[in-house]
Amino acid sequence: MLEFTILVPAVINGLLTGSIYALIALGLTLIYGVLHIINFAHGALLMLSLFGVYFLHSLAGIDPYVALLILVPAMFALGYGLQRTVIAHASHGKDENVLLVTLGIALIIENLALFFWRSDTRTIDVPYAFDVIDVGFAFLSVPRVAAFGAAFVVAGLLWVLMTRSDLGRAIRAVAKERHGARVVGIDVDHIFAMSYGIGTACVAAAACLLLPTFYVTPQVGNAFVLIAFTVVVLGGMGSFTGALVGGLLIGVVESLGGLFLGETLGQIGIFLVFIAVLLFRPTGLFGDRA
């Protein structure tokens, strides 16, 4: 029987990690909901953002949290441009091709990063990296609690954007019925690019919150991308609530899996959840359509 004092911190740690997964998955699920494709470049864009945070800190001395103000708009612009110039043109309107194009983008970004920055593991040194709060039954890392809170703030902002703004209404219209949206005068190509841009901006936010307690290598995206796929599939493709709940759930599953099964086999747990959900409930927990 495991002690309460081991189990509770493991669950809390899982929730904290899960909030980052949720943030990454929010971007992925938005892109899926609107463009109906799985963005294979998501992990590579996360890696690129992490390098962005790293270089802003190491070259310009900019704090990761301040870097939010620079990276989020920058990655939004990159995502918007990618969709507008590369993905839209190369796919000829076929979903399979979009899939392949995003895979191509991932290959380019990842391997150029490997070429320019080599596979060294890099970390940044911030004074608050090891600050903890003692809540009695566990010690909580301050930057990770900040990331946890920020994930919810971002999710809230996205929710407001989607439900209260004209842009959000247009995005939802395109997601539901792109031809109908075009008929009523919505610039569908612009909305596609906006969605891809916002999805990429989520990744940038995740990168800024992640790096104070994490590291970056050119391959770091791979570790997150399958987890993000799992979260999105588990939560229901296109569902924001699903991404949030799914992210936290997967964080806990991973943490407990690592505790009971060891690091490598814990990974399998995530893949098995992924395969099982794909097979038995492809609509996920909160999805409404296959």
Place this chain on the structure above:
Amino acid sequence: MMAGRYTAIGITVAVLAALPLAVTSNEVMMFLILSLMFALLGQAWNILGGYAGQFSFGHAAFFGSGAYATATLQIHLGLNPWVAMVAAMAVGGLVGGLIGALSFRFRLRGSYFALITLAFAEVLRVVAHTSDFTGGGAGILIPLDERAANFQFESRDVFYYVILAMVAGSLVLTRALEDSRLGAWMLAIRENEDSARALGVDTFRVKLTAIILSGAMAASAGVFYTQIFLYLDPGIAYGVGFSVEALLVPIIGGMGTVFGPLVGSFVLHGVDEVTKELTGDAPGLNLALYGALLIVMLRFLPDGLMGLMGRLRRAAGRRQPQQAGRLKEAGDA
């Protein structure tokens, strides 16, 4: 007429068979051998993706299973490598059948199918990494014993003829598939699965057959890889690299064509060699180039180099169909 459909294959194989006579350099020989190996792997993907329209992002699952099956059967059971090859192809077909049965039974398509194949390849990689049977993360080494009975040859030329024979087999099989009812059903599913089902095609069985064939063929490429390099580790055998090459080769050459993977593989690896010459052996640069090629091909030549050749041929003979059209108009009037 039927025989005529195979002459192009005969000529191609004959030309390829004559190549070693002109090649003395070991590096060029290795280039030819690997290009043929990837043509075989690409053909495997092509059967499932190009003909049946099911895009797999995890063909490393089959390639790696074939590779590990042949290695472990030799090491742990002392099986002859040629026998192990047959068993490994059966294992590849079985892995294909299992993944196919699960994902097609639950009607996974498009993005979902791509994701689940990717996930299976990852699961197998982690399993191979943790299991002692497969040598774990350290990998598995096959003792050097260069005898023909042992599927190990001193001369690169013999390896070349072995892989050429395997590629020739895959070309004939694909051509036969094109002419068969199964092939026609696969095309029907690729073009419109719901219509195909409405017309009475047993889509589940057809897709399952396609993935079993594809899995066994990819496994045979994995077997060849194992025999020539005599070393495997999970990151290589089940790595993303093979999954990407498997789909890139037919996409560049032309999906759903017999010669697409062969053409694509030689072009891809030719470009790869040229960049290596120009830039030195820089890590990552070749895969970045693959990504760029993938996007450029999809953007400008979505039906690949074979499609381009077909279009050029049609452009050259355009006069005739136009005349036929005019005659038809005259007839209608």
